[in-house]
Every structure is written in structure tokens, then in C-alpha cells.
Amino acid sequence: MTTSTRPLHLAAELAPGSGRADPGPHTAARTVALARLAEAAALDFLTHDDSFAGPGLDALAVLARVAPETRSVGLVPTVTTTHTEPFHVQAAVATLDWVSRGRAGWRIAVSPTGAEARLLGRRPAPPAAELWQEAGEVAEVSRKLWDSWEDDAEIRDVATGRFVDRRKLHHVDFQGATFSVKGPSIVPRPPQGNPVTVVDATRPAARDTAAHHADVALIRATSAEEAAALRAELRRGARAHGRDPGQLRVLLSLTVDLDAYEGGPGALAELIAGWHGGGAVDGFHLVPAVPERDLERFAAGTVPRLRDRGLFRTAYEGTTLRDHLGLARPLSQYATTGAGA
Amino acid sequence: MSTATGRKQIHLAAHFPGVNSTTVWADPRSGSQIDFSSFEHLARTAERGLFDFFFLAEGLRLREHAGRIHDLDVVGRPESITVLNALAAVTDRLGLAATVNATFNEPYELARRLSSLDHLSAGRAAWNVVTSSDAFTGENFRRGGYLDRADRYTRAAEFLGTVRELWDSWTPDGEPGPFAHSGPQFRIEGEFPVPRSPQGQPVVIQAGDSAEGREFAASAADVIFTRHSTLEAGREFYADVKGRLARYGRAPGDLKIMPGVTYVLGDTDADAQERAAEIRRQQVSPQNAILALEQVWGRDLSGYDPDGPLPDVDPDPDSTLVQGRVRVADPVAVARRWRALSEEKGLSIRQTVIESGSRQSFVGSPATVAAALEEFVAADAADGFILVPRLTPGGLDAFVDRVVPLLQERGVFRTEYAGTTLRSHLGLPEPVWKGGTP
Ligand SMILES: Cc1cc2nc3c(=O)[nH]c(=O)nc-3n(C[C@H](O)[C@H](O)[C@H](O)COP(=O)(O)O)c2cc1C
Numbered sequence: 001m002t003t004s005t006r007p008l009h010l011a012a013e014l015a016p017g018s019g020r021a022d023p024g025p026h027t028a029a030r031t032v033a034l035a036r037l038a039e040a041a042a043l044d045f046l047t048h049d050d051s052f053a054g055p056g057l058d059a060l061a062v063l064a065r066v067a068p069e070t071r072s073v074g075l076v077p078t079v080t081t082t083h084t085e086p087f088h089v090q091a092a093v094a095t096l097d098w099v100s101r102g103r104a105g106w107r108i109a110v111s112p113t114g115a116e117a118r119l120l121g122r123r124p125a126p127p128a129a130e131l132w133q134e135a136g137e138v139a140e141v142s143r144k145l146w147d148s149w150e151d152d153a154e155i156r157d158v159a160t161g162r163f164v165d166r167r168k169l170h171h172v173d174f175q176g177a178t179f180s181v182k183g184p185s186i187v188p189r190p191p192q193g194n195p196v197t198v199v200d201a202t203r204p205a206a207r208d209t210a211a212h213h214a215d216v217a218l219i220r221a222t223s224a225e226e227a228a229a230l231r232a233e234l235r236r237g238a239r240a241h242g243r244d245p246g247q248l249r250v251l252l253s254l255t256v257d258l259d260a261y262e263g264g265p266g267a268l269a270e271l272i273a274g275w276h277g278g279g280a281v282d283g284f285h286l287v288p289a290v291p292e293r294d295l296e297r298f299a300a301g302t303v304p305r306l307r308d309r310g311l312f313r314t315a316y317e318g319t320t321l322r323d324h325l326g327l328a329r330p331l332s333q334y335a336t337t338g339a340g341a
Numbered sequence: 342m343s344t345a346t347g348r349k350q351i352h353l354a355a356h357f358p359g360v361n362s363t364t365v366w367a368d369p370r371s372g373s374q375i376d377f378s379s380f381e382h383l384a385r386t387a388e389r390g391l392f393d394f395f396f397l398a399e400g401l402r403l404r405e406h407a408g409r410i411h412d413l414d415v416v417g418r419p420e421s422i423t424v425l426n427a428l429a430a431v432t433d434r435l436g437l438a439a440t441v442n443a444t445f446n447e448p449y450e451l452a453r454r455l456s457s458l459d460h461l462s463a464g465r466a467a468w469n470v471v472t473s474s475d476a477f478t479g480e481n482f483r484r485g486g487y488l489d490r491a492d493r494y495t496r497a498a499e500f501l502g503t504v505r506e507l508w509d510s511w512t513p514d515g516e517p518g519p520f521a522h523s524g525p526q527f528r529i530e531g532e533f534p535v536p537r538s539p540q541g542q543p544v545v546i547q548a549g550d551s552a553e554g555r556e557f558a559a560s561a562a563d564v565i566f567t568r569h570s571t572l573e574a575g576r577e578f579y580a581d582v583k584g585r586l587a588r589y590g591r592a593p594g595d596l597k598i599m600p601g602v603t604y605v606l607g608d609t610d611a612d613a614q615e616r617a618a619e620i621r622r623q624q625v626s627p628q629n630a631i632l633a634l635e636q637v638w639g640r641d642l643s644g645y646d647p648d649g650p651l652p653d654v655d656p657d658p659d660s661t662l663v664q665g666r667v668r669v670a671d672p673v674a675v676a677r678r679w680r681a682l683s684e685e686k687g688l689s690i691r692q693t694v695i696e697s698g699s700r701q702s703f704v705g706s707p708a709t710v711a712a713a714l715e716e717f718v719a720a721d722a723a724d725g726f727i728l729v730p731r732l733t734p735g736g737l738d739a740f741v742d743r744v745v746p747l748l749q750e751r752g753v754f755r756t757e758y759a760g761t762t763l764r765s766h767l768g769l770p771e772p773v774w775k776g777g778t779p
Binding site for chain 1: 412
């Protein structure tokens with residue numbers, strides 16, 4: 001299964017360690033500058049970590065603020081599912097997709113601690129396995145709600161006075177273990193159909209949810225063999241859930257301090273080329289120790305070397321995050337092909 | 342607030358055209374209700390006109406009629422706070438107001454989101470606190486479909502108080518501190534993750550009309566968004582609400598009253614009147630006329646001819662036909678009025694709905710409208726207006742190009758932004774920091 005011609009995907013984290021970056025008046029300008037740097041290097045997407053435990057601004061808000069000041073790079077905030085409302089969460093992610101014209105994703109996270117539970121006061125923190133089970137249900141209902149408007153639901157038919165064709169709007173009637181949602185969404189179907197779902201599958205508790213629901217799974221490994229094994233496990237899981245493993249990208253999260261990294265940006269390019277060429281992963285998610293410094297060095301020193309080898313795009317070929325990732329735009333699960341009209 | 346000219350200053354806000362029959366989607370100039378470019382165009386236009394703020398409404402369940410999704414008006418809209426964060430990138434001074442429900446949210450999360458917006462916009466965030474609590478909407482949420490109507494403001498008041506405690510948990514000097522709130526609605530504790538935002542306290546708007554709603558606004562809001570858009574009703578409402586302020590140690594200027602108003606401009610008054618009549622016909626399509634009738638009668642009247650006479654049957658007072666919108670308060674009385682009107686003037690169903698429906702608030706040449714707006718504010722019927730255009734995205738252009746300059750000439754509207762924050766535009770006092778003792 002070696003596929004050395006498989007496209008290489010590169011992503012980077014903007015707020016490593018959730019909000020260690022100063023949450024204040026400079027956040028917008030600083031994040032826009034970083035995003036433009038990544039965009040100049042034609043990276044697939046940027047993640048922005050978040051947790052209720054803070055400190056930091058709401059990640060989805062920060063990336064919405066960045067959206068109009070960038071054109072191509074994907075924007076993937078962390079969004080938690082434990083103490084939030086699934087209906088609000090999916091509406092916010094869909095809206096990020098609208099304001100970025102098809103560049104949104106979300107990295108699903110859970111709130112495992114008692115301290116987080118006490119901030120919200122809605123219920124105690126459930127055990128890890130239940131947290132991820134629920135996160136999976138939130139991913140599932142989000143897809144249903146994004147699909148609850150078929151793409152051509154808006155008709156503006158002056159003759160009959162109808163703005164929408166209501167046969168193309170669907171109640172989702174979702175019944176989960178801890179919540180239920182009637183639907184449809186209040187937001188029309190976003191540009192990508194379904195914004196990109198990212199799951200950090202580092203923890204075993206999150207792995208089945210990643211295999212079931214993620215478009216992009218993030219893993220950590222200390223050797224190419226370990227990475228390849230994890231990727232294979234995730235793809236097997238995806239197949240077991242009835243999915244096409246070809247629609248799952250597995251990216252290795254790599255914490256890098258390019259000041260201390262032996263051999264610097266060039267050596268990092270070697271590692272990326274080697275692991276990717278060997279089929280261990282579909283790409284890399286760079287977690288910089290110091291975003292300003294490390295992203296700059298990555299863009300200036302690592303990316304050009306990967307391009308020299310013909311491994312990484314020199315410019316964006318599409319406009320949406322799904323385009324960058326080579327993922328198909330899904331048809332609404334409620335679409336009745338051929339029927340209606 | 343008044344200037345050296347002694348004239349009371351007008352505050353202006355722009356409402357994004359809503360999911361109701363005011364918005365004329367069938368007009369060929371009507372653009373997307375969802376593309377970011379429409380929001381950008383309207384917000385930039387409002388900022389060009391030096392408006393105080395840009396306003397987004399919210400509805401957490403698509404409206405239904407007779408068990409089916411209502412399809413005659415605009416349906417669907419983006420989530421407000423996310424759009425406003427994006428608009429913060431393409432505007433500089435304009436206030437950014439999001440309507441967010443106090444029943445189906447939690448204080449910690451919302452305080453964090455609003456504080457984030459205030460940081461990312463450098464002090465331009467506002468929250469319109471609404472309290473819809475019906476079971477129909479509740480079906481989309483974890484907490485489910487309930488909150489006794491009587492409790493909607495109990496929760497909203499404690500919600501807002503708690504949010505403000507969180508915002509005040511950082512000192513004005515930037516020191517974080519713990520918070521702990523324990524009340525009937527919320528028991529929460531920890532540390533708020535966001536430093537005090539540029540406005541200290543984002544601006545709070547209230548939209549609700551009951552006695553409880555007014556009292557809540559008098560005790561805690563900076564702005565009221567009201568439906569009282571006629572001179573007489575406006576003055577009565579204004580006096581009532583301002584009269585409630587002293588009880589809370591607040592001055593009349595601490596709470597701005599801004600009715601939502603529509604407008605039709607023309608080169609002459611006659612021209613504007615003609616256009617206004619045409620717009621009413623566009624807003625009340627034959628299908629919308631039957632729908633308006635059903636909303637009053639609470640019955641399926643789809644068999645009736647919009648160009649024929651009104652039904653003989655009486656309204657069903659216990660009807661659940663209409664879901665997700667405010668119900669007609671006294672349907673029997675409304676039906677009686679409509680019948681009388683129809684008989685007196687010989688009007689069909691559609692003509693009756695057009696005739697009895699709300700007219701555009703301000704109709705006339707730019708000079709006439711500017712004069713009327715000034716008179717309205719000078720007469721203490723309002724402190725300003727939330728303008729509701731009927732067209733997306735160009736519906737505000739003519740107002741900004743033709744009416745704003747006249748208001749400026751009259752000395753009743755700013756000629757430049759004096760400050761950078763929404764609080765400064767509204768002339769609201771600096772919030773007093775109440776933190777320090779959890
Ligand atoms: C001018 C105005 C605008 C309103 N806009 C909204 C809105 O956008 N979303 C919403 O859920 N409720 C909205 N409401 C409803 C109110 O928040 C409130 O729930 C309702 O009026 C019931 O409260 P009341 O009994 O005090 O009037 C609006 C009310 C008024 C008067």
C-alpha cells in the first residue's frame with residue numbers, strides 16, 4: 001500500500017497549549033499575521049486550540065475574525081461538545097464556513113475535568129468513554145443538521161410566493177443518549193456541505209469516534225512504524241463503520257521547536273518526506289513551540305524543500321478546505337436524487 | 342445626549358433584513374440572505390453612515406405553520422456572534438449587536454463568547470437579551486422544551502447578573518480573580534478565562550414588551566429595542582420606561598430607547614407614498630394574505646380566495662397552528678376589527694390585510710423623513726432608531742446617502758465618530774466595576 005504519489009497535507013496549530021497566547025487586544029492582529037504566513041506557504045489548514053478551562057478567547061470567534069483577512073487557508077477551531085448545545089455548535093461551525101466561503105472545519109474536543117463542569121454547572125464531568133461517545137453523537141447530529149437543508153432548498157419562486165421548497169428542509173429527529181434535537185438547522189447548508197471534522201485521536205478513548213466521524217484524524221507517534229500502525233487502525237475502524245477509508249486523512253501532530261530541532265528546517269523536511277513517502281501518514285500537523293518563530297522557519301525553510309522534491313503544492317488549486325484535502329463535497333443525506341422538483 | 346446646538350442627538354442602528362414579510366425577497370434587486378458579502382455590504386454602509394451599531398436578530402427554530410415549515414418569507418440565517426466576529430475584520434467603529442437567547446444558553450459560555458467579540462472588535466460588542474422560552478423551540482436543545490413563561494425574566498435577570506459578575510472577575514488593572522455564583526438558576530465557580538474587555542461590560546440591549554420585560558430593561562439594560570414606532574405609542578412607552586429608572590438609581594440617559602422602524606424614500610412625498618403602497622402589495626402576496634388570516638383565526642383557511650371576502654367562522658382561541666412566532670394577543674378582537682374594515686370599505690382578504698397591516702413607519706422625501714425622525718426624538722418618543730431595511734443588501738444605501746446628510750445638517754446626528762467603542766457612540770457611562778468580593 002505504498003503510495004508515494006499521494007498528496008502531502010500540511011497544517012499548523014496557532015495557539016499551542018490552548019490560549020497560552022495572550023488573550024487580549026493583540027490577538028486579532030497577531031493571529032491574522034500568523035494565518036497569512038501559513039497561507040503564503042499554501043498550508044491546508046490552521047487549528048486553534050481551545051478549552052473552557054482557558055485562558056484564551058473563544059477559538060471559533062478568533063478564526064471568524066481571521067476569515068475575511070485570508071483567502072484560502074482552512075480554519076479549524078477546537079470546539080467542545082460536553083457542556084455546549086449541539087444545535088448552537090453546528091450553527092456556529094456552519095456559519096464559520098459561510099463567512100470563510102468554504103474553509104471551515106472544527107476539531108472536536110471534550111471537557112473531562114470537574115473544574116470545567118463547575119464553570120458551567122449543568123452536570124458533573126462524565127467518564128472519558130462517555131464523553132467521546134457523546135462527542136460522536138454531536139458529530140453525527142451536526143452532519144444531520146448541516147444536511148437538513150438540501151443544497152437547492154432555496155427557490156425564491158415568485159409565482160407561488162415560496163422562498164424555500166419545504167420538501168427540501170428536514171426535521172432530523174435525532175435521539176442521542178444525553179440529548180435530542182428536532183431540527184432542521186436554522187442555517188442553510190454551508191458551502192462545503194459538511195465542514196471538515198477533525199478529531200485528535202491521540203488518546204485511545206477518542207479513537208473510535210475519530211474512525212467513525214473524522215475527515216481528518218490527528219495522531220502522535222515516535223516512529224514511522226508506530227504512525228503507520230495507527231493509521232491502519234483508524235482506516236480499519238472507518239471501514240468497520242461503513243465508511244470509505246479513502247475519505248479519511250491521517251495527519252501526524254508534531255511538536256516542533258525549530259530552535260532546538262537537530263538539523264533545523266531542512267531535517268524536518270527530510271523527516272516529513274520520509275514518513276509520508278513510506279506511507280505512514282497523509283500529512284503533518286505542526287505544533288510550534290513558538291508560533292511566530294517556528295511557523296516562519298517552517299514556511300521559509302521546510303516547505304520550499306518539500307516543494308523542490310515535488311511533494312507539496314506551490315499554490316492552492318481549489319478554494320475550499322475540502323478541495324485542499326482532496327475530500328469530496330458530500331451530498332445531503334436527505335437528498336432524494338431525481339425526485340421532487 | 343445633546344450637543345452645543347442644544348438639539349437632542351439621534352442614535353441610529355441597522356437591522357439586517359429579517360425572516361419576516363418586511364423583507365421583500367421577490368424584488369429582482371434582492372440578494373443573498375446568507376452570503377457574507379451581504380452582511381459586509383450592509384455593515385460597511387452602516388459604518389459609512391456613522392451608525393451606532395449593526396444588529397442581528399435570532400430565531401432558534403424555523404417557524405412552522407400548520408405543522409409545516411413556513412415557506413413564504415425568508416427562511417434561514419447564520420449564527421449571529423460568528424458573523425459579527427467576521428464583520429469586526431471589515432469595519433472599524435461600528436457597534437456589533439447579537440441577539441442571543443437567555444433561556445437556551447449558559448452564562449459562562451456566553452460571557453466568554455461576548456467578551457471574545459468585544460476583544461476582537463476592540464470594544465464594539467452588544468448583546469440583545471431575548472427570552473423566548475417556548476417548548477417548540479426547546480425541542481432543539483438539551484434542556485428541552487420548557488421554561489414557564491413566568492420564569493423567563495427570572496432566568497434572564499440572573500443570567501445577565503451572572504454574566505456581569507464574570508466580566509467583573511478581572512480587575513480593571515488586568516488581574517484575574519476567582520468567581521463563584523450561587524443562585525436559584527445557576528451554581529457555578531472557577532476562573533473566567535478572558536481578561537476584562539475593552540468596554541469592560543459589552544452593551545446590553547433588551548427586546549420584550551411586557552411589564553416584566555420593561556422592569557428588567559429599567560434595572561439592567563443599556564438600550565431597549567421596541568416595537569412602539571408611532572409618535573403617540575412611543576411617547577407613552579418612553580415615559581413609562583424612563584420613569585422606572587430612578588428606582589434603580591439610574592439616570593434617564595443611562596437607557597436608550599430605540600424602536601425598530603421601516604422607511605420608504607422617494608424624490609417627492611407623493612412618489613414615496615406611491616412606492617410605499619406598492620411595497621405593501623409586495624409584502625402581502627396572495628399567499629401571505631391567507632397566512633396572515635390564518636395567524637389570526639388559528640384555522641386552516643387555505644380554501645379561501647385571497648381576492649374574496651373574509652371567513653364567517655370565528656377564530657379558534659386555543660389554536661396551535663402557528664409555532665415559533667409571537668401569537669396574536671386577542672384574535673377575536675382582531676377578527677372583529679378586520680371584518681368591520683372589510684365591510685366598511687368593501688375589501689377582499691388581501692386588501693384587508695394590506696390595509697390593516699402595519700404601515701412603513703417613515704414615508705416621504707429625504708427631507709420629510711429627516712424632519713420626522715428629528716421630531717420623533719425631540720418629542721421624547723425615542724432616543725434613536727433601529728432601521729429595518731426591506732432589501733438585502735442595498736436597502737440602507739439611499740438612507741445613508743440621502744437622509745444622514747440632512748440629519749447632520751440639522752445638527753442632530755454626528756459628523757464623525759467621537760470615540761472607538763459602542764459605549765462611546767451611545768453616550769453611555771463607564772461601567773462601574775463591581776468585582777473584588779466573590
Ligand atoms: C422589537 C423586538 C424584537 C425581538 N427580537 C427577537 C429576536 O430576534 N429573537 C427572539 O428570540 N426574540 C425576539 N423578541 C422577543 C422577546 O425577546 C421576548 O421573548 C418576547 O417579546 C416576550 O417577552 P415579553 O413578554 O416581555 O414581550 C423580540 C421582541 C421585540 C419587542
